[in-house]
Amino acid sequence: MLTLFHYDRSTAAQRVRLGLEEKKLEWESIIVDTALGDASQRPADFHKYNPKGLIPLLKDGDFSIPESTLILEYLEDAYPDDFNLRSKEPKEIAKMRLWMRKIEDGIHVASRTIGVCIVNRHIYQKTDQKQLADYYAKMRDGVRKSNDKINIEMGLDSPLLPPSIQAFKQLFSEMNEHLQSHNWLAGNNYSLADISLVVYLTRLGSFQMSTLWSEMTALNKWFEKIISREAYKKAVIDWGDITAEKRRIEGAAAFEQIKKIWQQEF
Numbered sequence: 281m282l283t284l285f286h287y288d289r290s291t292a293a294q295r296v297r298l299g300l301e302e303k304k305l306e307w308e309s310i311i312v313d314t315a316l317g318d319a320s321q322r323p324a325d326f327h328k329y330n331p332k333g334l335i336p337l338l339k340d341g342d343f344s345i346p347e348s349t350l351i352l353e354y355l356e357d358a359y360p361d362d363f364n365l366r367s368k369e370p371k372e373i374a375k376m377r378l379w380m381r382k383i384e385d386g387i388h389v390a391s392r393t394i395g396v397c398i399v400n401r402h403i404y405q406k407t408d409q410k411q412l413a414d415y416y417a418k419m420r421d422g423v424r425k426s427n428d429k430i431n432i433e434m435g436l437d438s439p440l441l442p443p444s445i446q447a448f449k450q451l452f453s454e455m456n457e458h459l460q461s462h463n464w465l466a467g468n469n470y471s472l473a474d475i476s477l478v479v480y481l482t483r484l485g486s487f488q489m490s491t492l493w494s495e496m497t498a499l500n501k502w503f504e505k506i507i508s509r510e511a512y513k514k515a516v517i518d519w520g521d522i523t524a525e526k527r528r529i530e531g532a533a534a535f536e537q538i539k540k541i542w543q544q545e546f
């Protein structure tokens with residue numbers, strides 16, 4: 281039996297749920313939602329399976345694996361007979377992994393920076409400060425912790441915000457250019473690359489930012505194609521986002537400043 285430790289709005293969890301739903305695999309859900317600054321949500325032995333203490337974490341019987349992109353590859357290897365999200369063609373696999381690599385090369389960290397600067401900082405300011413101190417004491421990734429500290433203190437004036445916005449502008453532009461002459465990111469087939477990156481359009485869109493890339497027609501067509509799939513409904517829409525309202529309000533308030541950064545040449 282597959283068990284996924286996750287929570288509604290996590291982009292990393294969304295991509296794993298997309299993989300599970302596209303492959304129509306049965307899985308059990310266990311919610312571990314520390315993102316509001318509550319470390320007590322983690323099961324006692326969680327760090328044994330994921331030293332970073334983050335979700336998603338997948339269990340397949342007595343085997344456990346963290347890291348969303350590795351979980352997706354594991355599902356392709358372990359369940360090859362179900363709907364295929366990875367080509368058998370070495371060159372297409374390499375192209376797929378190059379797109380996915382961008383996530384760990386900065387995009388996921390940039391997404392957290394944008395989230396903390398726009399909305400989480402307001403949430404954390406209202407959180408019980410003892411609970412929040414415990415959350416940060418238990419955060420094992422020192423870079424994540426110091427980035428959060430800067431972003432909570434400085435919000436939209438954080439020096440980490442402009443390069444994070446620019447990282448997305450660059451990514452979306454590259455995707456748009458590629459998609460002008462290809463149906464999917466890895467070439468001919470819908471793949472792990474598509475489901476891994478689509479979640480960031482959803483995330484930045486939740487901050488009311490999508491007009492920034494409204495002219496990127498190929499990217500938007502690709503997005504529409506994915507969000508109309510049944511798996512996207514099940515994996516993303518149906519799970520929802522308990523912070524959606526806050527994202528919408530704080531995103532709208534931050535829009536002019538974000539737009540200025542987006543329009544700067546770097």
Ligand SMILES: N[C@@H](CCC(=O)N[C@@H](CS)C(=O)NCC(=O)O)C(=O)O
Pocket residue numbers: 290291292293314315316317333334335336346347348349388
């Ligand atoms: N590289 C990891 C990143 C995982 C990650 O950042 N997880 C976030 C949610 S997207 C998390 O657990 N957040 C909880 C917290 O911030 O306390 C992956 O791709 O799985």
